[in-house]
Amino acid sequence: MNSIRIKELRKNYDKFSVDIDDLTIPSGCIVGIIGINGSGKTSLLKILSGITKFDFGYVELFGTKLDGLQIRELQKIASVFEDINFPGNMTIRQVEKYCSMTFIEWDNDKFDLLLAEFRIERNIKIISLSKGMRSKLLLSIALSHNPNLLLLDETLSGLDPIAKDVVLKKLSAFIENENNTVIISSNNVNDFQNKVDYILLISQGKVRFFESCERLLENFMICDYDELISVCGYKNSLQGVRSNAFSKEALVDVNKLEGYKNLSMRPATIEEILIFMEEQ
Amino acid sequence: MIQGILYKNFIVLRKYYIWLLVGLTIIYFVLSGNLVILTTPFVLLIFQGICMSSIFQVDDDSKFKELIYSSVGEQKYIRSLYIMAVFNMGISILAMLFIMLSYHVSHNIILLFLGFFTAICSLIWAFQIPLSYKGGTSTFRIIEFLFIIGIIVFLGGFASQYFGVVLDTIIKFEPVEWNRRLGINFAPISEFLLLIFSVFVLVISRFALIKVIEKGSENNVEKFN
Numbered sequence: 061m062n063s064i065r066i067k068e069l070r071k072n073y074d075k076f077s078v079d080i081d082d083l084t085i086p087s088g089c090i091v092g093i094i095g096i097n098g099s100g101k102t103s104l105l106k107i108l109s110g111i112t113k114f115d116f117g118y119v120e121l122f123g124t125k126l127d128g129l130q131i132r133e134l135q136k137i138a139s140v141f142e143d144i145n146f147p148g149n150m151t152i153r154q155v156e157k158y159c160s161m162t163f164i165e166w167d168n169d170k171f172d173l174l175l176a177e178f179r180i181e182r183n184i185k186i187i188s189l190s191k192g193m194r195s196k197l198l199l200s201i202a203l204s205h206n207p208n209l210l211l212l213d214e215t216l217s218g219l220d221p222i223a224k225d226v227v228l229k230k231l232s233a234f235i236e237n238e239n240n241t242v243i244i245s246s247n248n249v250n251d252f253q254n255k256v257d258y259i260l261l262i263s264q265g266k267v268r269f270f271e272s273c274e275r276l277l278e279n280f281m282i283c284d285y286d287e288l289i290s291v292c293g294y295k296n297s298l299q300g301v302r303s304n305a306f307s308k309e310a311l312v313d314v315n316k317l318e319g320y321k322n323l324s325m326r327p328a329t330i331e332e333i334l335i336f337m338e339e340q
Numbered sequence: 341m342i343q344g345i346l347y348k349n350f351i352v353l354r355k356y357y358i359w360l361l362v363g364l365t366i367i368y369f370v371l372s373g374n375l376v377i378l379t380t381p382f383v384l385l386i387f388q389g390i391c392m393s394s395i396f397q398v399d400d401d402s403k404f405k406e407l408i409y410s411s412v413g414e415q416k417y418i419r420s421l422y423i424m425a426v427f428n429m430g431i432s433i434l435a436m437l438f439i440m441l442s443y444h445v446s447h448n449i450i451l452l453f454l455g456f457f458t459a460i461c462s463l464i465w466a467f468q469i470p471l472s473y474k475g476g477t478s479t480f481r482i483i484e485f486l487f488i489i490g491i492i493v494f495l496g497g498f499a500s501q502y503f504g505v506v507l508d509t510i511i512k513f514e515p516v517e518w519n520r521r522l523g524i525n526f527a528p529i530s531e532f533l534l535l536i537f538s539v540f541v542l543v544i545s546r547f548a549l550i551k552v553i554e555k556g557s558e559n560n561v562e563k564f565n
Binding site: 106109110111131134135137139141143144145146147148149150154157158159160161162163164 | 341343344345347348351352398399402403404406407409410411412413416
């Protein structure tokens with residue numbers, strides 16, 4: 061089953077636009093969105109969460125048009141954005157009361173459990189929360205209203221390694237239900253290594269690729285650029301080139317490369333794939 | 341769902357309710373008769389303005405309204421703003437009535453004050469509550485403004501000329517006399533109903549406009565498909 065289907069989506073901003081021709085995201089997986097700052101990661105997530113209205117195109121979530129979602133269906137999408145927050149003078153207890161009044165399927169016990177796990181006290185005010193604590197609170201809220209789609213924007217960025225591990229375990233548990241999907245963006249792409257099922261690379265508002273993480277790490281390799289030229293043809297396989305004072309390296313897709321067994325290569329990390337493609 | 345938004349707004353505005361209570365108490369006990377009657381409406385108007393702009397500021401600064409849009413949709417957010425504005429106006433009208441009645445101000449003057457107060461509040465809302473800019477066109481804003489000016493003139497004139505008669509009838513005469521004077525008072529009562537209807541139409545038309553705009557954007561998507 062597909063959780064998201066996008067066709068010819070267009071959203072214009074002042075000096076930038078999100079432009080996605082065709083994208084289908086299956087359910088029951090974690091999708092990591094990567095891209096440099098200002099590439100359109102947050103804009104895409106805000107469109108999917110219904111916060112930003114798009115100018116043109118078609119977006120379908122769980123088989124229903126995004127525009128036509130009723131409130132119960134809208135609340136099946138949970139989003140955590142870096143820049144969105146509760147008013148500073150509200151306490152956690154008041155936030156809980158707000159949520160119980162707002163969300164149809166609010167689960168108080170689940171929220172209490174998550175607060176305890178994240179060590180968040182109920183009497184503190186929002187204004188006194190650190191960035192990491194705020195992310196934990198928003199994630200606790202997101203998970204407590206029983207969503208099917210979780211949209212996380214830079215949620216891992218402010219977290220300490222232990223909290224990050226707890227969050228990633230929570231996400232894995234969340235997608236055990238095959239109707240659930242997680243889409244997460246992060247500037248620190250190493251967070252995604254071996255933890256997400258698919259990688260979506262966005263560059264200047266456009267999708268560069270949407271690929272299974274496993275396939276990506278198997279197929280994308282780094283080799284010496286000069287060696288690549290001398291040993292085999294590279295035209296179709298070359299995905300990016302990066303040079304420094306001492307060497308020039310190439311990112312290649314081994315599926316499109318003939319005779320690559322004679323080349324000395326090493327697997328590329330997701331971060332390297334991003335850097336090579338952006339430099340390209 | 342909308343209760344949650346109202347609850348959050350109440351938390352944001354709690355301090356202003358306390359300030360209003362303290363302010364009105366000071367005005368009531370410290371100032372003399374005429375000054376109290378003149379000052380109270382201004383204090384209440386300031387209270388209205390501060391309350392609404394405080395909600396907007398909190399929602400914009402923390403982008404809280406985006407959180408609401410993603411959980412209950414934009415319509416519910418705007419509806420909550422309207423309810424909050426009407427609730428605050430209810431508080432203001434009650435406070436004004438209490439002070440003016442305790443100073444034995446004539447009913448005509450009270451009604452005139454309330455009429456203008458309501459009109460000014462409506463005027464502020466027309467620009468403050470984001471229904472107007474959802475409409476997007478300057479023509480819509482001008483029509484809306486003219487409509488409200490019409491209400492001001494209608495309400496002010498109507499209150500001073502007729503409505504006092506109705507109140508006098510109810511307060512001064514026995515129920516038997518009400519029936520006899522019903523014919524005389526029928527015209528102002530019908531005008532009063534017309535006034536309520538006009539305000540109702542204004543509110544409904546603004547909500548309907550949002551629906552039309554949203555429907556339009558849906559149709560564009562359908563056309564594309």
